[in-house]
Amino acid sequence: MSLAKRIIPCLDVDNGRVVKGVKFVAIRDAGDPVEIARRYDEQGADELTFLDITASSDNRQTLVQVVEQVAGQVFIPLTVGGGIRNTDDIRRLLNAGADKVSINTAAVSNPDFVQQAAEKFGSQCIVVAIDTKKVSPAGQAGRWEIFTHGGRKATGLDAVEWARRMVSFGAGEILLTSMDRDGTKSGFDLGVTRAIAEAVSVPVIASGGVGTLDHLVEGILQGHADAVLAASIFHFGEFTIEQAKQRMQQAGIEVRL
Amino acid sequence: MIHVAVIDYGMGNLHSVAKALQHAPVATRIEVTHDHRVIRQADHVVLPGVGAIRDCMGEIRRLGIDKIVAEVVDQGTPLLAVCVGLQALMRFSEENQGVAGLNLLPGDVKFFGATLSGAGNGERLKVPHMGWNQVAQVADHPLWRGIVPNSRFYFVHSYYVQADSPDLVAGRCVYGIPFAAALARANIFAVQFHPEKSQRAGLTLYENFLAWDGRV
Numbered sequence: 001m002s003l004a005k006r007i008i009p010c011l012d013v014d015n016g017r018v019v020k021g022v023k024f025v026a027i028r029d030a031g032d033p034v035e036i037a038r039r040y041d042e043q044g045a046d047e048l049t050f051l052d053i054t055a056s057s058d059n060r061q062t063l064v065q066v067v068e069q070v071a072g073q074v075f076i077p078l079t080v081g082g083g084i085r086n087t088d089d090i091r092r093l094l095n096a097g098a099d100k101v102s103i104n105t106a107a108v109s110n111p112d113f114v115q116q117a118a119e120k121f122g123s124q125c126i127v128v129a130i131d132t133k134k135v136s137p138a139g140q141a142g143r144w145e146i147f148t149h150g151g152r153k154a155t156g157l158d159a160v161e162w163a164r165r166m167v168s169f170g171a172g173e174i175l176l177t178s179m180d181r182d183g184t185k186s187g188f189d190l191g192v193t194r195a196i197a198e199a200v201s202v203p204v205i206a207s208g209g210v211g212t213l214d215h216l217v218e219g220i221l222q223g224h225a226d227a228v229l230a231a232s233i234f235h236f237g238e239f240t241i242e243q244a245k246q247r248m249q250q251a252g253i254e255v256r257l
Numbered sequence: 258m259i260h261v262a263v264i265d266y267g268m269g270n271l272h273s274v275a276k277a278l279q280h281a282p283v284a285t286r287i288e289v290t291h292d293h294r295v296i297r298q299a300d301h302v303v304l305p306g307v308g309a310i311r312d313c314m315g316e317i318r319r320l321g322i323d324k325i326v327a328e329v330v331d332q333g334t335p336l337l338a339v340c341v342g343l344q345a346l347m348r349f350s351e352e353n354q355g356v357a358g359l360n361l362l363p364g365d366v367k368f369f370g371a372t373l374s375g376a377g378n379g380e381r382l383k384v385p386h387m388g389w390n391q392v393a394q395v396a397d398h399p400l401w402r403g404i405v406p407n408s409r410f411y412f413v414h415s416y417y418v419q420a421d422s423p424d425l426v427a428g429r430c431v432y433g434i435p436f437a438a439a440l441a442r443a444n445i446f447a448v449q450f451h452p453e454k455s456q457r458a459g460l461t462l463y464e465n466f467l468a469w470d471g472r473v
Binding site: 005 | 456460
């Protein structure tokens, strides 16, 4: 009897539709977010994450409506991220039915925002998303830095130090994405996952690179993540959440079946 | 028509509680409110809560929620307390350098600690305790009806309840240490987990709550 490791399908939402890109270029339409959310809930997803990749503010209102609709039908935790800049953005999403919000770029440009948000809404609903790239040469001790703007903009911030700092500011969870791996289907960057999972006291969600069910297992057993996030392997029907959980259970991981 | 008051004292997201109650297949009128008159007349009362206990207790006292909750407990109205709502019912919490609670249930709220580790494998456990954990139904109660023993519920908390007496404990969970996941006494049922985020098992618990007359 112990806490289950979580599987979190991620829905990238653009203008009210779920899309999935490769290395941040949106290519395939994966469908209606409410319908997809219901399907994942039925398959036993432990949580859902919605990332708003819409550029314009008009369309952001669309995501709020999506969250509202999903929250009325799906009774598992919902995390929403993408473009969250101030406490009004957070309040709007929590009122729509989100349980947690994921702060990314705004944490880098204004770290105090994380502290304000955690004080106002509680750490339990503040996820800090960090996008990392490996900067150390092959064969040397791993070093990863924080990148923003879909992995295009270097910040010079050390990823492990940054994760620690965000937790000290009140982040209740870290959503860790390897930009080197995102969309490649070659597996998580287990080095950075483990480095951060061991450095912080709060749960870490591994993200970026899942192409097989064994990648999910590796994220937990080798990366020491508390939860694993994936998008495309679920969206296009390659695998169901149930299959993923069965594989994890076979590998000796505690899951909710 | 069952009239339910979900007590709103400005802390956290009450919409998901209201939505889960609305999902039950019985006719309900749900009001999210801190109006004493509405709470007093409700058939069922829910005391939710998220966030830090000092802020919660501050608002509870400012709005007189302490008095109205004591009143509905006295008059026998079925009361469901959720997460920090449960912690608020206790005598004392260690959080925020120590905060007095409503003292409606005997027991204290303690920190999981920074050095929690798993039984057996010694794995360091993260705090908050976040995710789906199993709840053992250690007492028979109408709110457990139709819920498979040891079902998983969704938790997110860094502090846990230690009840003075095991007689109060209706559900037990283990995260490094055993703790009370559900307490029950007379017309009070209080849970540490979030039934509104616990899918089928949680929705069943809300349905059971709506069908409960407050007696055990």
